[in-house]
Amino acid sequence: MFHYDRGLKLTRADLAVDFRRRQPRAFVSHAHVDHMARHEYALCTPSTGALYCLRYGQRPTRDMPYGEPLEFGGLRLTTHPAGHCLGSAMLLAEDGDQSLLYTGDFKLGESATAERAVLPPADVLVIESTYGNPLYRHPPRAGVLDRFFSLVQAALDDDRTPVVEAYVLGKGQEVTRLLTSHGFPVLQDPRIFAVSEVYRARGVDLGDCHLYPGHPLPGHVVVVPPRMHRGSRLPNLRRTVSFAVTGWATHERTRDRLGVDHAIPLSDHADYDELFEAVERVNPRIIYCTHGPLSFVDCLRAAGHNAYPLEPPKEKLTVQTPVQRRLF
């Protein structure tokens, strides 16, 4: 049903899935740059299409609203919400004989700005397993948010500007929505604000949120991209308390590694337990893991699942594992 060509391809439809190199026909699960390229023709949800065109300019896309099957190249293709960011989608491909679900980046838990994930059953599951390590179990969201809001309030009470670092697409909007819902107005970096405008146009209310006017305002929180991605720092940010909002904050050294005052463990990826929950809900005959630690395959096998890495082992291409027999 699929083969591996430095990425997942649905064979019958000759459809590349989340390729980072240009393709004649590609499915784009969501608009993070590590999942897309300037394709000749892209299939994606309408929201992902809007974000894709924000990034690359107007390009040929085919809208795939959630839950509306599309007959394409001999396959029936249906998108389902992935819970990762606005428009993020899983792809269910059916050929009349068997079905394959590709999750893309996903999260099962609550999000302030992404559609809640829906997991249909499938014969074959290709699962994105970023946090496929038992070290990564995200703490309960309510407690994390309580701590985050009190630290933000403490910074403001101390006459300092809280500066929250979050990814430009997804986390930036979610953290903004969480803050404004709690009564903290937000000023955004221009790159985050441009994406927020698409969110708003697609019907996501971000509350009291504005473009950073060149200086901080009393009582406001400033949301910026992570410093490693920051081309230029916003002007006039002096007395600040910095926050990183990332799933990796579950790891105790994250705060030091990122050089921030506080690391807040809010993730837009499934944690270890959610990965297992996803597998149980899809109930596949065979599982291929991607974008995560190889050890997750062993964890799945230890739990009785028929699991393999999607990517063939680089140094042992001659060894005939079941995944290679299927793929080559």
Ligand SMILES: [Zn+2]
């Ligand atoms: Zn992503």
